[in-house]
Amino acid sequence: MFSWAFMAGAVSVAFAVSISAANAQSASLMKNATGSVYTADEVGNTISTINLATGQVTIVPATLSPHNVQVSADGARLLAVGDAPMADGAPGHGASGSGMKAPGQLLVFSTASLVSGPTASIILGDHPAHVVVESNGSRAFVTVSGENVVAVIDLARNEVIRKIPTGRFPHGLRISPDGRSVYVANVEDGSVSVIDTTMLSEVAKIQVGKGPIQVGFTPDGAKVYVSLRDENKVAVIDTKTNVVLARIDVGRNPIQVHATRDGLYVYAANQGTDAEPSDTVSVINTATEKVVATIQTGAGAHGVTTSTDGRFVFVTNIIAGTVSAIDPKSQAVVATFEVGRGPNGITYKP
Numbered sequence: 527m528f529s530w531a532f533m534a535g536a537v538s539v540a541f542a543v544s545i546s547a548a549n550a551q552s553a554s555l556m557k558n559a560t561g562s563v564y565t566a567d568e569v570g571n572t573i574s575t576i577n578l579a580t581g582q583v584t585i586v587p588a589t590l591s592p593h594n595v596q597v598s599a600d601g602a603r604l605l606a607v608g609d610a611p612m613a614d615g616a617p618g619h620g621a622s623g624s625g626m627k628a629p630g631q632l633l634v635f636s637t638a639s640l641v642s643g644p645t646a647s648i649i650l651g652d653h654p655a656h657v658v659v660e661s662n663g664s665r666a667f668v669t670v671s672g673e674n675v676v677a678v679i680d681l682a683r684n685e686v687i688r689k690i691p692t693g694r695f696p697h698g699l700r701i702s703p704d705g706r707s708v709y710v711a712n713v714e715d716g717s718v719s720v721i722d723t724t725m726l727s728e729v730a731k732i733q734v735g736k737g738p739i740q741v742g743f744t745p746d747g748a749k750v751y752v753s754l755r756d757e758n759k760v761a762v763i764d765t766k767t768n769v770v771l772a773r774i775d776v777g778r779n780p781i782q783v784h785a786t787r788d789g790l791y792v793y794a795a796n797q798g799t800d801a802e803p804s805d806t807v808s809v810i811n812t813a814t815e816k817v818v819a820t821i822q823t824g825a826g827a828h829g830v831t832t833s834t835d836g837r838f839v840f841v842t843n844i845i846a847g848t849v850s851a852i853d854p855k856s857q858a859v860v861a862t863f864e865v866g867r868g869p870n871g872i873t874y875k876p
Contacts, residue, residue, distance in 0.1 A: 546581075552861035553581030556851060561833060561876045562637075563840050563849060564604055566592035569868025571611050573604070575640060576849060576863050585866045586640045589647070590631050594656040594829075594871030597637065598663045601875045603645075603681075604635040607654040607668055630654040632668055632679060637875060646684040650677050655697045656740070656871070660705060660723070667708050667721070669696040676710055676719075678726055688726050692719040698740025698782065702765070703747040709763075711738035711752055718752055720768065732768050734761040742783040742792060742830075744812060751792045751810070753780040760794050760808075762815055772815040776808035781828045782871075785812070786854050787836035793852070795827040795841050803845050809857055819857040823850035829872035842869040 553559070559578040567574055568591050575584045590608040597604050610628040630653055634646040652672025659666045659681070666679040670689070676696060678688040693712025696719065701708050708721040711734075718738060720730035737756030743749070749771070750763040760780060762772040777796030785792045791809050798804030803826045809819040824843030827850075832839050838860075839852040849869060851861040 546583075546864060549576075549581035549583055549863050551581070552851070552863050553578060555861045556838070559833070559838065559851075561874060563831070563863075564595050564597065564873050564875070565829070565842055565849060565865050565869035566595045566606060566608065566871040567866030567868055568593055568608065568870045569844075570866040572866040573606060573635075573640065574865035574869065576865065581863065583863060583865055584640065588633060589644075590633065592633075592871070593654070595873050596657050596659055596666075596871075597873045597875045598659045599661045600663055601637060603659075603663070604637050604640065604873070604875075605657045605659060605666055606633045606635070606644075607631070607650070607657045609653060630670070632657060632666065634681070634684065648679060648684055648686065650686065651675075651689075656699050658699055658701050658708065660701065667699060667701070669699055669710060671695045671697055671713075676708065676721060690721055690726055690728060692721075692728060693717040693731060697738075698753075700741050700743055700750075702743055703745060707765075709741045709743070709750050711741050713737055713739060713755075718750070718763065730768050732763060732770065734763070734770055735759060735773065739780070740782045742785055744785045744792075745787060745789045749812070751783045751785070751794075753783045753794055755779050755781060755797075758796075760792070760810060774810055774815055774817065776810070776817060777806045777820065778802070778804045780808065782830040784830040784832055784839070786839065787832055787834070791818075791854060793830050793839050793841070795823075795830050797826050797828050797844065805843065805846075807839075807841055807850075807852070821852060821857060821859060823852075823859060824848045824862065828870055831872045831874045833874050834876045840872055840874060842872045844868050844870060 563576040592608040633644040675689040694714035699710040710719040735754040752761040824846030826844035829842035
């Protein structure tokens with residue numbers, strides 16, 4: 527994991543809007559792209575919004591060090607989770623259990639007005655990492671890594687209604703396309719927990735390998751891909767049997783994984799280490815379970831998401847402070863946007 531102590535600092539403005547020549551040029555290269563991309567800027571304690579049509583970037587300060595963000599299916603809300611910043615403004619992520627900071631939170635924003643601040647703030651506990659939202663917008667699921675649980679939040683009442691035990695240090699999670707299951711990557715015991723969204727309990731635990739960080743479903747829900755940070759591999763799970771089908775060699779220290787909308791490829795962002803950051807994304811062919819391309823993005827490749835029309839894959843580059851837009855047809859970076867410091871999680875709103 528990256529420590530980022532050398533990059534820490536407090537945000538001193540209410541909000542900032544940037545439309546640099548580089549960002550505007552990147553937008554023009556994307557040929558009538560629409561929608562917005564949001565990033566969790568963990569180092570800067572901010573959230574960035576990229577307007578893909580213009581290249582304008584809006585950076586909004588947050589009252590936490592956001593590790594992950596997620597837009598609701600209707601596009602009306604943006605959810606952000608993370609730890610409270612340290613007293614000196616350093617990001618709180620990674621300081622779990624230190625007793626030096628307040629409990630982590632979930633913040634809920636209106637996407638129509640992020641600059642107005644959150645509409646709700648929900649205390650979660652020790653070291654929340656990732657959040658996902660049900661398609662009907664009624665509940666959110668958040669990994670609370672320091673407590674080895676997934677918190678279930680009622681978004682109508684903005685309160686935690688259940689904490690579900692998982693494996694050790696749950697981190698990334700995603701909801702299955704049919705909404706019936708949540709798969710959770712447990713970093714410290716090499717497993718993936720399967721949570722039933724009706725019973726709100728863990729119904730299976732799958733051993734996958736060392737350092738699972740995030741999971742990603744194929745659009746049909748038949749397979750789940752799991753990044754294994756400490757093995758430089760991605761594991762593939764058959765969701766009918768919960769059996770590991772394959773373990774694929776990728777780049778160094780893969781973090782987030784995401785399938786394209788057509789299900790043909792899975793993109794794995796290879797972050798590397800503190801001492802030797804990586805700047806690549808491995809492209810896995812889901813039919814052959816082989817890496818068919820390696821794309822250079824920016825230093826510290828980390829988060830991955832896709833546009834709903836399938837035209838672009840977006841990758842955060844933590845050290846570079848940028849977002850790369852990849853064209854899945856050419857398997858090349860077609861645009862790069864400058865965002866806030868230490869962009870981590872990423873989500874797209876059409």
